[in-house]
Amino acid sequence: MRLILLALLALVFPAMAQEDMAAKVWLDKMSQALKEKEFKASIIQLQADHIRPLVYLHGKVNNQEVAFLEYLNGPPKNAVRVGNRVTFIEHDEPAYSIVSDHIQGVWPAAFSANMADLEIGYQFVLGGRSRIAGRPGQMIRLLPNDEFRYGFQVWIDMETYLPLRYDMLTQDKQLLEQIMVIELIELSEPPAILLEAYKQEWPAVIDQAERQDGQNWQFSWLPAGFIVVVRDHHRLIGSHETVEYIALTDGLANISVYVARAGTSKLPEELITRNGLSLVSETVGNAEVVAVGKVPTETLARIAKSLTLK
Amino acid sequence: MDKLGQEWVSATVDGETDAQTMADLAADTHSHDKWHNYHMIGDAMRGELPQNIMLDLSASIAAAIELEPAIVAPKSRASAAPQIAANSEQSRVVPLFKQFGQYAIAATVAMFAIVGVQNYNQTADDAASPSPVLITRPLIGSASPVSLQTGPVQQNQGHSSDQVSEQRHRINTYIQDHMLQQRLNTGAVVEDNNDVVPVPN
Numbered sequence: 001m002r003l004i005l006l007a008l009l010a011l012v013f014p015a016m017a018q019e020d021m022a023a024k025v026w027l028d029k030m031s032q033a034l035k036e037k038e039f040k041a042s043i044i045q046l047q048a049d050h051i052r053p054l055v056y057l058h059g060k061v062n063n064q065e066v067a068f069l070e071y072l073n074g075p076p077k078n079a080v081r082v083g084n085r086v087t088f089i090e091h092d093e094p095a096y097s098i099v100s101d102h103i104q105g106v107w108p109a110a111f112s113a114n115m116a117d118l119e120i121g122y123q124f125v126l127g128g129r130s131r132i133a134g135r136p137g138q139m140i141r142l143l144p145n146d147e148f149r150y151g152f153q154v155w156i157d158m159e160t161y162l163p164l165r166y167d168m169l170t171q172d173k174q175l176l177e178q179i180m181v182i183e184l185i186e187l188s189e190p191p192a193i194l195l196e197a198y199k200q201e202w203p204a205v206i207d208q209a210e211r212q213d214g215q216n217w218q219f220s221w222l223p224a225g226f227i228v229v230v231r232d233h234h235r236l237i238g239s240h241e242t243v244e245y246i247a248l249t250d251g252l253a254n255i256s257v258y259v260a261r262a263g264t265s266k267l268p269e270e271l272i273t274r275n276g277l278s279l280v281s282e283t284v285g286n287a288e289v290v291a292v293g294k295v296p297t298e299t300l301a302r303i304a305k306s307l308t309l310k
Numbered sequence: 311m312d313k314l315g316q317e318w319v320s321a322t323v324d325g326e327t328d329a330q331t332m333a334d335l336a337a338d339t340h341s342h343d344k345w346h347n348y349h350m351i352g353d354a355m356r357g358e359l360p361q362n363i364m365l366d367l368s369a370s371i372a373a374a375i376e377l378e379p380a381i382v383a384p385k386s387r388a389s390a391a392p393q394i395a396a397n398s399e400q401s402r403v404v405p406l407f408k409q410f411g412q413y414a415i416a417a418t419v420a421m422f423a424i425v426g427v428q429n430y431n432q433t434a435d436d437a438a439s440p441s442p443v444l445i446t447r448p449l450i451g452s453a454s455p456v457s458l459q460t461g462p463v464q465q466n467q468g469h470s471s472d473q474v475s476e477q478r479h480r481i482n483t484y485i486q487d488h489m490l491q492q493r494l495n496t497g498a499v500v501e502d503n504n505d506v507v508p509v510p511n
Binding site: 088098100104229230236237238239241243245247254256258263264265266267268271273277279290292293 | 473476477479480481482483484485486487488490491492493494495
């Protein structure tokens with residue numbers, strides 16, 4: 001009888017603990033699960049009128065994280081991550097590797113990083129529960145603390161703590177982007193393809209040392225939580241224009257700020273693509289400041305205006 | 311008459327009768343047995359006999375209906391349960407499809423939400439924005455033709471085509487560069503995946 005009671009307690013307590021878990025704890029568990037678990041997830045990504053199916057595999061080989069991402073439609077596009085190196089394999093380009101601890105294109109990198117970094121810009125709020133990919137999911141809202149960024153909501157699998165769905169929403173709750181798992185399989189050992197990927201010779205990391213320091217541009221204003229990540233000058237792809245470049249992020253939203261000589265054709269002052277990417281241009285003397293990112297255009301405009309050369 | 315009646319029955323089994331004949335046959339109980347037998351013979355010849363031959367199915371159904379209590383709906387549900395247990399392979403299909411229906415609706419709602427965003431942006435741009443707003447065709451797609459990975463942008467007309475294409479090209483470059491930087495900014499957070507490639511320098 002005592003044994004039965006103990007067994008009952010053992011069963012009930014974790015369930016109760018889950019009831020009481022704060023939003024932050026859920027997110028921390030998700031972050032950990034994304035790094036630790038071995039799983040295969042079939043995912044669809046919705047952006048404006050585009051739907052992209054993809055498959056993401058993650059596992060650990062010799063204590064190193066190995067992950068594989070494959071786009072299922074269109075020309076083959078894959079990415080492989082072994083430890084801190086990510087290699088992109090695309091149909092029309094020789095494969096190349098970069099140093100990164102995250103394959104870009106699925107979950108935001110912040111999801112597998114330290115969630116506390118997001119707390120300046122966002123508030124974590126526990127939402128309802130619903131079923132996604134046949135699994136019960138707990139929804140967590142990441143509400144922006146100000147009007148300078150978009151909001152997010154994420155559904156976390158109650159069993160594995162892996163993310164099941166992720167929405168990006170405008171201030172008036174319009175959906176900009178959605179990533180949704182349609183099938184999630186937890187694995188007990190790394191799948192063969194990851195073992196293969198671990199053994200494979202991948203191209204050497206492309207030299208990032210070419211990045212020269214940019215000039216000392218300063219922002220007189222940035223939304224709370226945004227920090228400068230990269231500063232350099234480089235040439236834009238597909239053109240010979242040299243630009244000063246500054247990358248900003250608050251953990252979830254990323255902004256690129258470019259300073260270039262004003263071109264012959266003026267860029268539009270404001271532009272929103274349908275997947276939520278905004279572009280703002282601002283002419284300062286004979287220079288043109290261009291800001292790009294998935295944030296409201298007002299934010300970009302204010303950031304562009306606040307740029308000064310020290 | 312009897313001989314003729316048998317021919318009717320035979321013709322009906324083969325589906326070669328009209329409504330009038332059917333009505334006549336329905337009144338003729340003697341032919342019912344014949345009908346049954348012909349069907350049985352036909353099935354046997356085609357090798358379609360079930361494993362357990364219920365010789366008088368209609369009679370057993372009638373008996374079952376007799377036994378059915380007046381309130382049908384709850385009973386039918388309760389009696390369905392043992393059937394599911396006995397015959398789970400097939401019966402599981404039904405609830406599964408019901409759920410599919412629900413998710414299909416959810417998916418449609420999601421799609422509408424997105425269409426909503428587009429329309430919203432368009433009208434907002436058209437109505438309120440004094441600035442030269444953009445774009446007629448898939449913008450990024452023009453730079454990388456086979457792109458399934460990019461979202462188009464909106465634009466108003468009103469520029470000469472040269473200017474527009476030059477402008478579009480420049481917007482393209484910036485957006486592509488932004489996407490690429492997301493990939494390259496290691497240690498930074500990277501987000502969108504796009505058809506962008508690294509530049510040699």
